[in-house]
Amino acid sequence: xxxxxxxxxxxxxxxxxxxxxxxxxxxxxxxxxxxxxxxxxxxxxxxxxxxxxxxxxxxxxxxxxxxxxxxxxxxxxxxxxxxxxxxxxxxxxxxxx
Amino acid sequence: xxxxxxxxxxxxxxxxxxxxxxxxxxxxxxxxxxxxxxxxxxxxxxxxxxxxxxxxxxxxxxxxxxxxxxxxxxxxxxxxxxxxxxxxxxxxxxxxxxxxxxxxxxxxxxxxxxxxxxxxxxxxxxxxxxxxxxxxxxxxxxxxxxxxxxxxxxxxxxxxxxxxxxxxxxxxxxxxxxxxxxxxxxxxxxxxx
Amino acid sequence: xxxxxxxxxxxxxxxxxxxxxxxxxxxxxxxxxxxxxxxxxxxxxxxxxxxxxxxxxxxxxxxxxxxxxxxxxxxxxxxxxxx
Numbered sequence: 321x322x323x324x325x326x327x328x329x330x331x332x333x334x335x336x337x338x339x340x341x342x343x344x345x346x347x348x349x350x351x352x353x354x355x356x357x358x359x360x361x362x363x364x365x366x367x368x369x370x371x372x373x374x375x376x377x378x379x380x381x382x383x384x385x386x387x388x389x390x391x392x393x394x395x396x397x398x399x400x401x402x403x404x405x406x407x408x409x410x411x412x413x414x415x416x417x
Numbered sequence: 418x419x420x421x422x423x424x425x426x427x428x429x430x431x432x433x434x435x436x437x438x439x440x441x442x443x444x445x446x447x448x449x450x451x452x453x454x455x456x457x458x459x460x461x462x463x464x465x466x467x468x469x470x471x472x473x474x475x476x477x478x479x480x481x482x483x484x485x486x487x488x489x490x491x492x493x494x495x496x497x498x499x500x501x502x503x504x505x506x507x508x509x510x511x512x513x514x515x516x517x518x519x520x521x522x523x524x525x526x527x528x529x530x531x532x533x534x535x536x537x538x539x540x541x542x543x544x545x546x547x548x549x550x551x552x553x554x555x556x557x558x559x560x561x562x563x564x565x566x567x568x569x570x571x572x573x574x575x576x577x578x579x580x581x582x583x584x585x586x587x588x589x590x591x592x593x594x595x596x597x598x599x600x601x602x603x604x605x606x607x608x609x610x
Numbered sequence: 611x612x613x614x615x616x617x618x619x620x621x622x623x624x625x626x627x628x629x630x631x632x633x634x635x636x637x638x639x640x641x642x643x644x645x646x647x648x649x650x651x652x653x654x655x656x657x658x659x660x661x662x663x664x665x666x667x668x669x670x671x672x673x674x675x676x677x678x679x680x681x682x683x684x685x686x687x688x689x690x691x692x693x
Contacts (some may be wrong), residue, residue, distance in 0.1 A: 329660075330612060330613075333613070333616055333657060333660070334616065336653070337616045337619045337620055337623070337653070337657070339522050339526065340619075340620055340623040340649070340650060340653055341619060341622070341623045341626075342525075342526040342529050342530070343525075343526075343529070343623070343646060343649075344622075344623040344624075344626040344627050344646060344650070345529050345530070345626070346525065346526070346528070346529030347626075347627055347630055347639075347642060347643065347646060348626070348630070349529055349530075350528065350529060350535070351535065352537065353636060353638045353639060353642075354537060354566065354568070354578045355528070355535060355537050355580065356639070356642055357566055357578075357638075357642065358525045358528070358564070358566055358578075358580055359525050359529055360642050360645055360646060361560050361561065361566060362518070362521040362522050362524070362525045362560075362561065362563070363522045363525050363526055363529070364645075364646060364649045365518070365522075365561065365649075366518050366519060366521065366522035367522065367649075367653065368649055368652060368653050368656075369518070371620075371653050371656055371657060372656055374660075375656050375657070375659065375660045375668075378613075378660045379659075379660055379663075379665065381665065383468070383471075383665075384665045384668050386465070386468040386469065387469075387665075387668045387669060387671070387672050388656065388668060390465075390672055390675070391652055391656065391668075391671050391672050391675040394672075394675040394676060394678075394679050395648070395649050395652060395675050395678065395679070396561070397557075397679070398645070398675075398678060398679030398682050398683065399645060399649070400557050400560045400561065401682075401683065402641060402645055402682045402683065402685075402686055403560055403566060404556065404560060404566075404567050404568070405683075405686040406638045406641060406642070406686060407566055407567070407568035407569070407578055408568055408569050409638070409686070410568070410638060411539075411568050411569055411576065
């Protein structure tokens with residue numbers, strides 16, 4: 321049982337870390353600001369959620385679940401809010417570049 | 418004069434074109450909505466504090482005032498309508514959201530690896546969802562789902578930035594809107610109001 | 611062992627976003643980079659917490675998540691007054 325959890329946790333963490341790496345890559349490779357925002361809001365939030373889920377599988381302590389869950393929710397909400405605010409500023413000010 | 422006299426959608430809109438008694442009902446509904454929001458927030462904060470510091474009873478000397486302050490701050494925010502969520506709808510929406518977020522991450526990763534395939538642009542979208550909770554959830558969900566990002570909200574007009582301007586994106590948006598309507602138990606009659 | 615490597619990878623992802631913070635070119639790019647670095651820090655702390663079996667690092671991660679949220683929003687608010 322513990323080995324199954326460990327394998328699942330490691331797999332989830334690996335996927336999460338690759339999403340984070342790809343998000344960092346996306347910031348360099350995507351052509352315009354709004355497309356980069358997509359990398360921030362999606363790949364980043366999903367990556368962190370997977371990492372936290374993997375950590376929860378590996379640790380399996382109930383009191384760390386709350387902390388991990390709050391981390392994910394905070395980062396996802398702030399990412400979405402910032403993404404929306406930047407997109408709105410970008411739209412109303414025209415092209416900033 | 419109970420809250421039930423007011424149709425759920427009117428409860429938080431500005432009563433510009435309504436009669437006097439109607440306005441009074443709206444005011445009561447709005448203040449009770451604020452109080453409910455404050456109590457809910459306070460309770461959530463107390464539960465969170467209990468989760469973090471369950472083994473330290475003396476910490477409540479800080480925790481209780483913090484929960485009270487947090488709840489009181491909500492009184493300054495605009496009121497929101499009471500939640501009328503269906504539990505089955507919540508489960509279904511959670512499944513839809515988890516799959517959607519993962520698909521969104523994979524999709525944007527794919528685009529990061531081959532940026533040449535991008536055809537980004539804006540889609541105007543008129544939503545039928547009522548103001549407040551449902552519309553906010555719609556905006557957040559758009560951002561988390563594959564290839565779309567809410568750029569501007571003006572009443573019921575959303576401007577959405579999309580990585581892919583094909584009909585598939587529009588279909589996905591319509592599906593998302595239907596999902597949220599089902600989650601909030603809004604039937605079609607209420608939605609066109 | 612694997613976890614230590616994964617923690618290193620998240621650190622690389624965090625650091626990779628930082629040059630964008632300096633070179634920009636637009637303010638929006640800098641905010642995005644700052645937010646990415648914040649997420650990367652949280653992720654690094656979580657992975658390190660599992661690798662070293664020190665759950666205290668999770669609390670540090672929570673502090674960073676809160677800070678990232680507040681600083682990102684403040685950054686955007688500041689930007690809007692200046693534009």
